[in-house]
Amino acid sequence: MSAEYEGAIGIDLGTTYSCVGVWESERVEIIANEQGNRTTPSYVAFSDAERLIGDAAKNQAAMNPKNTVFDAKRLIGRRFDDADVQADMKNWPFTIIDQNEKPFIQVESEGETKSFSAQEISSMVLIKMKEIAEAKIGKKVSKAVVTVPAYFNDSQRQATKDAGVIAGLEVLRIINEPTAAAIAYGLDANDKSERNVLIYDLGGGTFDVSLLTISGGVFAVKATAGNTHLGGEDFDNTLVNHFVQEIKRKHKKDITGDARALRRLRSASERAKRTLSSLTQTTVEVDSLFDGVDFQSNITRAKFEEINSAAFQGTIEPVERVLKDAKIDKKKVDEIVLVGGSTRIPKIQSLLQDLFDGKELNKSINPDEAVAYGAAVQAAVLTNQAGNEKTQDLLLLDVVPLSLGVEMQGGIMAVVVPRNSPIPCQKSKVFTTAADNQTTVTFPVYEGERLMTKENNLLGEFSLSGLIPAPRGTPELLCTFDLDANGILKVTAQDKTTGRKADVTISNSTRLSAADIERMVEDAAKNAESDKEREAVVQAKQD
Secondary structure: OOOEOOOOEEEEOOOOEEEEEEEEOOEEEEOOOOOOOOOEEOOEEEOOOOEEEOHHHHHOOOOOHHHEEOOHHHOOOOOOOOHHHHHHHOOOOOEEEEEOOEEEEEEEEOOEEEEEEHHHHHHHHHHHHHHHHHHHHOOEOOEEEEEEOOOOOHHHHHHHHHHHHHOOOEEEEEEEHHHHHHHHHHHOOOOOOOEEEEEEEEOOOOEEEEEEEEEOOEEEEEEEEEEOOOOHHHHHHHHHHHHHHHHHHHHOOOOOOOHHHHHHHHHHHHHHHHHOOOOOEEEEEEEEEEOOEEEEEEEEHHHHHHHOHHHHHOOHHHHHHHHHHHOOOHHHOOEEEEEOHHHHOHHHHHHHHHHOOOOOOEOOOOOOOHHHHHHHHHHHHHOOOOOOHHHHOOEEEEEOOOOEEEEEOOOEEEEEEOOOOEEOEEEEEEEOOOOOOOOOEEEEEEEOOOOEHHHOEEEEEEEEOOOOOOOOOOOOEEEEEEEOOOOOEEEEEEEOOOOOEEEEEOOOOOOOOHHHHHHHHHHHHHHHHHHHHHHHHHHHHHO
């Protein structure tokens, strides 16, 4: 494949499933993989002989649980000691190790022990999505728009961009999933008048709510909220735990140490969860689950709702917060649009409907494909591939999900950019020295909503030195926060007296160094080559 595709693809890089779309003949086409599926599991598996990605990886998970990696999105841009990472490690069959305070995934591959960052695992999924697109387009793809949860912080966004680089993709833009879904909803809407649209996006691992005002081709996000660690996987986990307890009671057997049994039970639980969206009860059956015992258990929808009630209820508070932040009364919301596979759960729908006094929910877009659809539209616009009147006026005005600021004396957060500020943006604040004759000032940069910085997320820090000694409080130091369209931050400080400057593009400690990324790009290219060679061998055998 030598010809280069001039456009760009849209990729929804999901926690559990990913999806890819491309703009062709004036519309978006969601591209099916080689199995004919329009979504691909975000799974990577390693064995003695090969590396599998997607359906092939997920299908062999029960046979090879320790070397089948999923949920990389729950690790990306996080530190090893992050509370969510520590909690997740209890549920994962694969091993997470601490490498320079970053979580790395350890697997046995081709007879040796290897460790990969979440960025590398995500890049493998991105390569798979790129190959799916290339097979359809018939040309080499090198550009993409990739989506992230709206509530992803700076380090998670930056790390996702790095995953794209490792995959050999030029990531033209990182866009927020609910905003992408809003494009899918709003592009084809016939009503061109201004309307308030709430996007409720509950996926496999993350939850976002965004409130937008859509008017013609202008999509303006007014407020966003969410939880980067809540989704369908958590509902699977509660089901698995429910059955594990039942096995303890009935069979006096603890299967928590048996990775293969847990994987098989998880697959059955996931199927049961899906069935309970259309039926009020179902039976979970797993042959020879442990010690030759066939496991069978009935589960009702009511029981499923009961064991997940706290999690389900937890999705309502962010909706209320978004309405409050956007200063919009719930009666003024014109459409409530459902996105993400977990919005098929009846209880989720009824809780949301109750909050809006019984208002009908909008199910007009495909919850699994809407995000990739919107990303593909944005990709076409950015590469000038889209020529129709629907897309030519498209303008996305997004917001920053968390407040950004600097730590002051006493560990207090001085907010420079309040949450829900429109991006791109530039905001400044004047700071000064805390001691007499101070010649250097350090600026620790944080994001979060708490008054004390220790409860917020440290993004990085930098120092401005060479200040002229003066009584404390005399120097005027102008600190400027510059957010680009991807929501990625650059901070500068300038001494107003001397004009001296220092700056930092936030490269949080969870980020990979340039050298790391370069090495990973080379590894990815090598792996892609050996994967292709193996594929050719397999193909030859089949022919």
